[in-house]
Amino acid sequence: MLKANSRVSPFVVERLTKYYMYLRMISSSTTGQWISSKEIAAALELTSSTVRQDISYLSEYKGISKRGYHINDLVSTLEAVIGISTPCSAVIIGAGNFGRALLLHQEFRKQGFVITSIFDANPQLIGTKIDDYTIQCISELSAVIQKQAITVGIVAVPAEAAQDVADKLVTAGVTGILNLSVTMLHVPEYVALVNSRIIIDLMKLSFQITSIKNNGNNILSADEGRSYGN
Amino acid sequence: MLKANSRVSPFVVERLTKYYMYLRMISSSTTGQWISSKEIAAALELTSSTVRQDISYLSEYKGISKRGYHINDLVSTLEAVIGISTPCSAVIIGAGNFGRALLLHQEFRKQGFVITSIFDANPQLIGTKIDDYTIQCISELSAVIQKQAITVGIVAVPAEAAQDVADKLVTAGVTGILNLSVTMLHVPEYVALVNSRIIIDLMKLSFQITSIKNNGNNILSADEGRSYGN
């Protein structure tokens, strides 16, 4: 999949997922079979050099001189590397507005994430339904994870409860956690953790707006598609 | 606010917002008035050196030897730098599950973001209510932004429509955009843009899980609180 004994930096991973999203998007609108590093770079505001080097981490895939990369082949390779091809079962903990929204988010299914259950601690919510899902009590979390071999837990509870939920998830045996709470979660090395916190993002936005207002220009290098040399 | 002619990297901004969140959290539970760079570092999985250097960007604030940083003062300084102190008016475009969830998300208000309206293009939704908000037609977006001097647009529409919405927002005069759609948005330099895409995060998670499965260990350096030298 990936080149042997290569440690991939989170930057590369982030960009590889973006290449995947972008390629999937353009592959539906038939613009042709091939794409060059230059074109990808232009679309995602990167340098072609970065794109080529990132793709070179994929040992199985090679581009072709003078043509570029075969879009569908590259998509398949990325799918395998990212692990999208094998559907992934997940549960949501926290049936607040956020948890509910995620539960109903169509994009999850499209990306191969199957959400099987939603849990909450509030007795008043337990037993009520959201769409086809019945909100379950958090005390059943471990049992459900083990019985159904759930691999991912999506933590959408208030900050105070988040670490406790994460501990339960780890003990029950999930291999990955998506943290949506405004806390730092501590998990063992062998569990994948991604923090996705919209509040932090809002603050970053606020910061940028403030600095644009004060300085007349954006004090930051661009948030994404960072290019250092200019 | 910030040291003169200092260009702050996005890494620093990200961490400053985390310091803010963390300090606000601990300031409620009264553990004392002071905190050291070492303590902050331990909580957020960083080195104390990084913490000190980040805080040194704040020209107005100085720590005190042998004590550390005064929690409340540091919070106030960060608040001013990030721009939290001046409440910020925002609109949400897209009344799907995601847009609705954000509209009802309490944390937004706590952080000083006031959401005034929600828009959608679907005629069936227009006029219906969510909580106290009536979903408005996207054709009124510009007028509302200008009349109410809205500064932030939160884009929660499908990928196809996202750039179009962003263009409308820019023309109408917002100074910042939070992009929740799965697209790369292009905006002028003078508009702040932060991408917050849960689907990308899910993919990163999937990638990590896959690499842990294949390699027996996490092929990635940690997602956050990255420490290079080990």
Place this chain on the structure above:
DNA sequence: AAAAAATTGTCAAATTCTTAACGTATTAAT
């Protein structure tokens, strides 16, 4: 068939980010 053009993969230089180290300052202890 040869020359020109385009594009990849790779290496190393340039750039940026992180961290250790150290001088300085403040508090506490003897």
Place this chain on the structure above:
DNA sequence: ATTAATACGTTAAGAATTTGACAATTTTTT
């Protein structure tokens, strides 16, 4: 009052990431 301990701010070294450059390769053109 002196010494010890703690913790900041800053500098520079070390580590990681990005990017430019170029050889190699394939396609297109003459």
